């Protein structure tokens with residue numbers, strides 16, 4: 126598959142009263158055409174900041190891209206002017222946020238909100254835009270789209286509002302869709318419906334998706350590949366099967382242990398003890414070392430390199446060094 130997006134050595138920092146917060150510290154990632162890449166990790170791991178950098182939505186100040194390239198179809202987005210980036214946003218790349226209520230305008234009918242992008246980016250006439258809007262509402266599974274176009278967001282349920290948000294995001298047939306916790310605010314049955322919808326739409330439109338989530342259940346449902354972030358770095362990547370069934374990084378083990386089991390008896394979730402590193406003063410070595418049950422002296426002093434386990438899986442952990450003691454993953458991660 127061709128690469129649609131290539132992120133190379135991305136560093137993003139925020140200036141705060143407490144000093145420079147290094148939110149993203151050397152991220153390399155690519156997304157192929159038609160692929161769903163999930164970025165998982167706890168809050169503060171840098172996953173949302175990475176996706177905002179792709180959208181050109183890092184507020185400057187206090188934020189800035191310090192280093193790196195974000196190549197979209199070969200063009201470096203970090204070099205584009207704000208105006209050029211506005212043209213990319215909503216047309217080539219669009220975004221679905223967590224809370225549909227804050228991403229919709231309460232004073233405008235949903236029809237108008239979908240039409241806006243179509244008129245601005247696709248240069249459709251009002252009547253063409255209206256016609257396409259009704260089709261889009263139908264596509265995302267909203268009944269009676271003819272009537273619904275004239276209604277306001279508060280007249281929709283949470284799940285239906287998220288469908289509207291998806292319709293807005295898809296209006297201009299973007300090549301890349303970034304979904305940041307797209308189902309977190311919804312209840313479980315609605316979550317499943319929205320995930321099904323996203324999967325179907327992706328098949329139909331072959332859009333590439335970056336899915337940002339802390340919920341590994343969502344990942345299993347939707348993604349092809351997974352990147353696990355911790356402390357502003359990617360610590361493990363692989364296909365969904367590799368990361369779920371053959372994870373090699375102790376942080377990935379912890380994440381999987383804290384996931385509700387599909388078949389297990391235990392409903393108890395094992396949270397990872399401790400808290401994420403302070404990125405205004407990031408650890409010199411492995412960022413997970415203060416919380417890792419297997420940490421060795423070398424972990425505290427030096428960041429491990431990636432070990433390539435397969436063509437698709439790599440992991441940054443000293444346990445993969447041949448001199449390290451053999452450690453088995455805990456039994457709690459069985460899916």
Ligand code: SF4
Nearest residue numbers: 411414417424442443
């Ligand atoms: Fe744990 Fe060391 Fe691996 Fe980091 S490098 S995850 S501290 S074993």
Ligand code: MG
Nearest residue numbers: 168169172173
């Ligand atoms: Mg976030």
